[in-house]
Amino acid sequence: MDLNLSDEQRLLRESAERFAAGSYDADHRRKMANDPLGFSPAVWKQFAELGWLALPIAEEFGGLGGGAVEIGILMEAFGRGLVSEPYVATVVLGAALIARCGTNEQKQESLPKIADGSLKLALAHSERAARFDLARVATAADRTAQGWRLAGSKIAVLDGHAADEFIVSAHIHDHQRPSGRIGLFLVPATTPGLVVSDYPRLGGGRACNIELSDVHLPEDALLGDGHDALPAIEWAIDCAMAALGAEAVGIMQTLLDTTLEYTKIRKQFGRPLSANQVIRHRLADMAMQVDESRSMALRAALKADAAPVERARAASGAKAKIGKCARFVGEQSIQLHGGMGVTEELEVGAYFKRLVAFDTLFGGSAHHYARHAELGRKA
Structure with a gap:
């Protein structure tokens, strides 16, 4: 299997990372944290202009026809910037359920509005x-x-x-x-x-x-013709967990990069922290956890349209593994920053909070280890 990104996927990653780096600085994030809406309508409009809201929507409804892998690429960049816009709620969950369950009239009514940013769902x-x-x-x-x-x-x-x-x-x-x-x-x-x-x-x-x-x-x-929607809900939640896993990978990578840079400039006893072999080992462990998480998030995305049991096992496996890795990377980052890791001056604490929230959203690691095991008996 060729896991290399296509030219279009590389361009998507580069544009998303540039946007997150340029539009989401510390001041912007602090402003959004104190904003009653919690996100910027102007940024949401930019999402629409860049085509990100239309990314997974079929072309016949004004979308770009992307899939879970493209969503994962975008979400990893969102994790680097701690993006707070309602992308998962509206696009990953809302648009997906309308596309999966809705009648043609409901799709024609809602999906183009999602793509142009005029309709937000939850x-x-x-x-x-x-x-x-x-x-x-x-x-x-x-x-x-x-x-x-x-x-x-x-x-x-x-x-x-x-x-x-x-x-x-x-x-x-x-x-x-x-x-x-x-x-x-x-x-x-x-x-x-x-x-x-x-x-x-x-x-x-x-x-x-x-x-x-x-x-x-x-x-x-009523969305669709009234058939049982539980299979579609399970599918959408599994896709959302894959997307959130990719976001967590972006957060973890940022924490790793930030911590690595800090240990190079922070000196103790006349030497940078990174000169200490124990510190190097801890950084290597963090890097390994990030790479493992990235692999699990990609696997969940690749299995998004697989058979229900195979898809659900991949999603739960990713949720459980990434949740465990995320807590490790976040805790190591705070410890290696020392007391500065929990201050407002550094954003390490803000990134760690998002990882803690990820671990509990749609069920924690313990829940998904159990679900993965139960599904294994059905496979």
Whole structure:
């Protein structure tokens, strides 16, 4: 298998890295951390102009027809810059679910708007009692004479505060067809009965909890034809974990580069820290963990369209391994920076916080080790 990047992929990587280096300095990140929106609408517009919002969308809907590998290249650069724009929520999850589940009319309505930056989405699926079990959904959707009525609550909705529409999962109660199916519903953020409570996320960005109290929707709010959406949700979450793994690799690489440079200039007893053999060994261990994580993230991206069990094992394996490596690299970076590693003057702590958040998002390493083992018995 040829794992070398194509010319187009190399150009994408170079442009994304230049953008992250030029637009995301320390001052910008501190400004976004104190901004109620948590990201810059001007930067989001630039994402659209550069074609990044259209990257995985099919060409017939105004996209570029890219895949998980291209998303991974972009996300690694985003990790280097600690980008806080709602890219995963809108493009990796939202656009993917509409493309996978939506009718042709729904795709024509939503996907071009995502590509041009005028529509932001958020997937509302997680619930308090679920504990990362994607099949456990208590939110209910009852058919009415006018369409649907939703009731329930969701937690940890990525970038939901900025969403124009939510994609809400709910168990369908429909006398016309057997129950037990999970459906996905497009719920505009201005819908009566929808209450959004947002909060800052560790490491940048925001999330929210939502309450749906007697929310009435038209018939066409149901995404697709009403078939069980759980397989599509599992696929989208696995793709999101691959993308977030690539972002974590970018963060880890930045921490490694920063720490390596710091040990060259920081002197102790008249010698730079990097002259110490023990320090060199620790830096080598960090570099090894970064390379292992990059390989796992790439494997998850390459398996994004494989058979469900193969895809899910690759995603869970990457999530578990990268989570463990990320904590090691982050902790080593802080320790080698000494007391400076936890100050506001250096951004080591900010990068480490994003890695801690990555480790818990969609389930921690322990959860995905267990999922990987369970899937192995099904293979």
